[in-house]
Amino acid sequence: MRSVYFTPGPSGLYYTVEHHLKTAFKSGITSISHRSNQFKEIFKEAETNLKLLLQLPDNYQLVFTSSATEIWEKLTDSFINTRSLHIVNGAFSNKFYKVVNNLNKEAGIIESTWGTLPEFASKTDKTYDLVGVTHNETSTGVKTPLNQLYRLKEQHPEAIIAVDAVSSLPVVDFDYTKLDTVYASVQKAFGLPAGLGVWLINDTAEERARKLSEQGVLRNSSHNIISLIDQARNYQTPSTPNVLAIYLFSQVVKDMIDRGIEQIRNDVIYKSAIMYNMLDKHSILKPFVTVKKLRSDTIIVVDSGSKTSQLLTYLASHKLMVGDGYGKMKGKQIRIANFPTHSKEQFEMLVDLIEKFE
Amino acid sequence: MRSVYFTPGPSGLYYTVEHHLKTAFKSGITSISHRSNQFKEIFKEAETNLKLLLQLPDNYQLVFTSSATEIWEKLTDSFINTRSLHIVNGAFSNKFYKVVNNLNKEAGIIESTWGTLPEFASKTDKTYDLVGVTHNETSTGVKTPLNQLYRLKEQHPEAIIAVDAVSSLPVVDFDYTKLDTVYASVQKAFGLPAGLGVWLINDTAEERARKLSEQGVLRNSSHNIISLIDQARNYQTPSTPNVLAIYLFSQVVKDMIDRGIEQIRNDVIYKSAIMYNMLDKHSILKPFVTVKKLRSDTIIVVDSGSKTSQLLTYLASHKLMVGDGYGKMKGKQIRIANFPTHSKEQFEMLVDLIEKFE
Numbered sequence: 116m117r118s119v120y121f122t123p124g125p126s127g128l129y130y131t132v133e134h135h136l137k138t139a140f141k142s143g144i145t146s147i148s149h150r151s152n153q154f155k156e157i158f159k160e161a162e163t164n165l166k167l168l169l170q171l172p173d174n175y176q177l178v179f180t181s182s183a184t185e186i187w188e189k190l191t192d193s194f195i196n197t198r199s200l201h202i203v204n205g206a207f208s209n210k211f212y213k214v215v216n217n218l219n220k221e222a223g224i225i226e227s228t229w230g231t232l233p234e235f236a237s238k239t240d241k242t243y244d245l246v247g248v249t250h251n252e253t254s255t256g257v258k259t260p261l262n263q264l265y266r267l268k269e270q271h272p273e274a275i276i277a278v279d280a281v282s283s284l285p286v287v288d289f290d291y292t293k294l295d296t297v298y299a300s301v302q303k304a305f306g307l308p309a310g311l312g313v314w315l316i317n318d319t320a321e322e323r324a325r326k327l328s329e330q331g332v333l334r335n336s337s338h339n340i341i342s343l344i345d346q347a348r349n350y351q352t353p354s355t356p357n358v359l360a361i362y363l364f365s366q367v368v369k370d371m372i373d374r375g376i377e378q379i380r381n382d383v384i385y386k387s388a389i390m391y392n393m394l395d396k397h398s399i400l401k402p403f404v405t406v407k408k409l410r411s412d413t414i415i416v417v418d419s420g421s422k423t424s425q426l427l428t429y430l431a432s433h434k435l436m437v438g439d440g441y442g443k444m445k446g447k448q449i450r451i452a453n454f455p456t457h458s459k460e461q462f463e464m465l466v467d468l469i470e471k472f473e
Numbered sequence: 474m475r476s477v478y479f480t481p482g483p484s485g486l487y488y489t490v491e492h493h494l495k496t497a498f499k500s501g502i503t504s505i506s507h508r509s510n511q512f513k514e515i516f517k518e519a520e521t522n523l524k525l526l527l528q529l530p531d532n533y534q535l536v537f538t539s540s541a542t543e544i545w546e547k548l549t550d551s552f553i554n555t556r557s558l559h560i561v562n563g564a565f566s567n568k569f570y571k572v573v574n575n576l577n578k579e580a581g582i583i584e585s586t587w588g589t590l591p592e593f594a595s596k597t598d599k600t601y602d603l604v605g606v607t608h609n610e611t612s613t614g615v616k617t618p619l620n621q622l623y624r625l626k627e628q629h630p631e632a633i634i635a636v637d638a639v640s641s642l643p644v645v646d647f648d649y650t651k652l653d654t655v656y657a658s659v660q661k662a663f664g665l666p667a668g669l670g671v672w673l674i675n676d677t678a679e680e681r682a683r684k685l686s687e688q689g690v691l692r693n694s695s696h697n698i699i700s701l702i703d704q705a706r707n708y709q710t711p712s713t714p715n716v717l718a719i720y721l722f723s724q725v726v727k728d729m730i731d732r733g734i735e736q737i738r739n740d741v742i743y744k745s746a747i748m749y750n751m752l753d754k755h756s757i758l759k760p761f762v763t764v765k766k767l768r769s770d771t772i773i774v775v776d777s778g779s780k781t782s783q784l785l786t787y788l789a790s791h792k793l794m795v796g797d798g799y800g801k802m803k804g805k806q807i808r809i810a811n812f813p814t815h816s817k818e819q820f821e822m823l824v825d826l827i828e829k830f831e
Contacts, residue, residue, distance in 0.1 A: 120504035125716065128503055136494065145486055145666040146478035148796070181539035181668075184712035188694055217693040302713060308503040310539075310668055310715030335575040336546055354542035355660060357668030357715060358483065438506070 118431075119461055121451050122438045123253050123414050124282060129306030129456045135366040136359075144362050149355050157358070158350035161365035165313070168368050168376055169284070172291050176321065178343040179356060180312035183281050183300040187214040189314075190245065190296070192333055193324040193340040194275045195220045199245040202259070204232050205252035206442050207279065212247070229255045229444070230403050230416075235263060241273040244323075249279040250287060253303075254441035256402075256416030256450065257409050258283075265293040275320050282413050284313070285371060286383050286455065295320040301364055304413055306456040311360040316344065371455065379455045386453045386462040387412040393470050400426075400469065403448060415451040416440070417469075423447055426472055435465055476789075477819055479809050480796045481611050481772050482640060487664030487814045493724040494717075502720050507713050515716070516708035519723035523671070526726050526734055527642070530649050534679065536701040537714060538670035541639050541658040545572040547672075548603065548654070550691055551682040551698040552633040553578045557603040560617070562590050563610035564800050565637060570605070587613045587802070588761050588774075593621060599631045602681075607637040608645060611661075612799035614760075614774030614808065615767050616641075623651040633678050640771050642671070643729060644741050644813065653678045659722055662771055664814040669718040674702065729813065737813045744811045744820040745770040751828050758784075758827065761806055773809040774798070775827075781805055784830055793823055 120127040139145060147153050162177045171177075180186055191199075191214060198221035201212040215222040223243065227233035246267050251258045267276050275295045280287065284299040291297065296316050302309035316324075324340045327333040336342070342353050371379060391410060394402045394417060403416040419426050423439070423446050430437055440448030453462065478485040497503060505511045520535050529535075538544055549557075549572060556579035559570040573580040581601065585591035604625050609616045625634050633653045638645065642657035649655070654674050660667035674682075682698045685691040694700070695711050704710055729737060749768060752760045752775060761774040777784050781797070781804050788795055798806030811820065 117499070118501055118504075120501065122504060122506060125504050125506065125713070128498075132503075133498055136498075140486075140491055140494075141475065143476050143478065143794075145490075146476075146480060146483050146794075148480060148483065149667065181715070182712035185696060188696065214695055217695065219693075300713060308715075308717045309507065309713045310718060335577075337572055337575065338543060338546065354540035355483070355658060355667045357539070357666075357718075359666045360668060360715075436501075436504075 124303035155350035206254035208249040482661035513708035564612035566607040
């Protein structure tokens with residue numbers, strides 16, 4: 116038996132990836148020109164499939180990058196003229212905040228301790244060009260409730276609302292009309308090999324970037340947002356892209372459409388429910404996030420304290436690989452990914468084993 | 474029979490790639506954390522293997538990017554304080570020149586018509602921060618003779634000599650002591666799927682970049698050269714990288730070491746010789762590059778004029794895929810890649826078929 120990866124990303128591959136990879140090799144997709152019509156068809160199909168899976172409004176444009184981390188810099192360059200605001204409650208939201216700081220923009224911060232979510236401002240504030248928020252903090256397993264997420268747009272009517280959905284897409288059913296730009300990596304809940312970032316940009320955000328470009332604030336780089344969008348409208352990319360990854364992405368998204376996104380989302384909720392239920396009753400382990408409405412469905416963080424290493428070894432002996440705690444929580448917590456590729460049967464087995472751990 | 478891709482890149486995969494891909498899947502490499510020791514070992518092995526294959530001096534550092542095109546911008550930011558000089562003799566050398574211009578640096582140019590190489594300056598010139606030269610112009614099939622390439626360092630003692638070796642590595646045996654930074658893509662002569670750039674940087678170049686960083690000329694970006702180098706010294710990357718591509722790269726480089734780089738280089742020269750010999754005698758086709766010492770071994774460009782489409786169809790009917798002319802030469806030329814993955818037998822078959830074309 117191969118190991119099952121419940122690691123928070125890179126994670127287990129979606130179960131159809133290996134099949135699509137074989138097809139890609141047989142049909143020579145790894146050798147086609149990225150300027151060919153054949154590539155354009157692949158890009159176009161990826162876009163069509165993703166728009167269908169996510170029910171993405173027509174005013175959103177999909178562009179590909181090589182990672183989500185790279186998008187933090189592009190968000191800074193594309194949308195921040197003067198200052199941004201960052202909701203920080205873990206390592207990844209903090210990294211975006213630092214990227215903005217390092218690029219000499221004025222970055223404001225609303226911060227909370229790990230495992231919680233800070234209070235969002237309650238009154239209207241028009242001083243920020245961008246508000247950065249992480250829907251699902253992969254380091255802590257805290258999710259931002261959607262009603263809170265959507266209020267950001269009302270509170271900051273002038274800002275571009277930029278949502279880190281790295282470990283949320285395609286599991287979370289966002290109302291995209293209440294956001295401006297959303298980005299993700301494919302090696303998390305899409306179940307693909309690392310090396311591709313997925314960036315969704317609405318027309319308001321695009322307009323803002325074009326304005327900053329005209330003003331000379333946004334550099335005339337061949338990989339900037341304008342170039343990415345203009346190329347994407349022709350199903351092209353500025354550089355030779357990871358063609359294979361785009362093909363695999365397109366195919367896996369199609370498989371998810373065929374399986375039914377409702378089914379996928381219900382399965383994730385079922386799996387998260389049985390895991391949290393068991394953890395709430397466990398004799399020595401407990402969920403890190405105590406407020407139930409903040410508990411992420413896709414990244415479940417467990418306080419395992421001094422038992423962490425023993426727990427990781429125990430699960431690994433059953434070929435079940437989970438993640439260690441992130442950063443300062445390394446050796447004190449485990450992190451369990453609950454993605455579409457993880458079957459209910461695999462998850463039930465994992466829950467049973469953790470339940471028996473003492 | 475599967476098609477054989479003699480396209481100039483993406484091109485045919487190195488014949489061991491499929492095997493390594495299977496191993497990668499079985500061993501779970503697509504699911505490992507890029508912060509794990511297992512990943513560090515993969516990166517380290519890739520570096521060790523490449524240094525051995527290329528006989529790279531110890532004062533060179535390897536970093537990975539997602540493409541070579543991306544490196545043009547990084548070269549601009551990392552090394553050019555005021556002005557650069559560009560040897561331009563085709564589409565790709567010209568693209569680098571344009572990237573520098575677009576980023577508001579003062580870019581000088583020495584230009585020649587396609588199919589030739591301009592005269593390099595003969596006297597010492599200390600006014601440039603960087604000299605950009607393309608060893609092998611993938612658009613035209615012109616190579617820069619190594620003695621001319623090496624003279625650039627003497628002529629421009631203050632400049633970083635930056636060599637586009639996109640369709641040259643690992644076939645060309647550079648004397649790296651006479652250059653400062655060299656970059657390539659893996660989807661050309663390395664025979665790998667697109668989605669990874671390979672960037673070699675010597676200590677002189679690194680020092681220059683660190684100076685520009687201290688002076689505030691180089692932005693404090695998490696993906697700038699300093700971050701890439703610092704992370705690479707610890708076998709890490711700033712973003713989640715294309716782990717699978719780095720693994721495949723490492724393994725293919727090892728296979729090339731085992732086969733023997735001398736053997737690989739001799740085979741390429743043999744194949745290019747039989748192709749050019751045939752073309753020189755052909756009744757209707759002729760090599761685009763007339764000066765023999767400028768003829769690229771790895772990218773062979775053929776003037777096929779009004780017969781181009783017919784020739785492409787004829788070869789495709791034999792499952793041999795070659796490239797169309799680039800840019801303005803589309804429909805007037807064909808381009809044939811001669812990479813390590815193309816066997817002598819395959820090449821002889823291609824030569825025979827082209828010889829019979831009329």
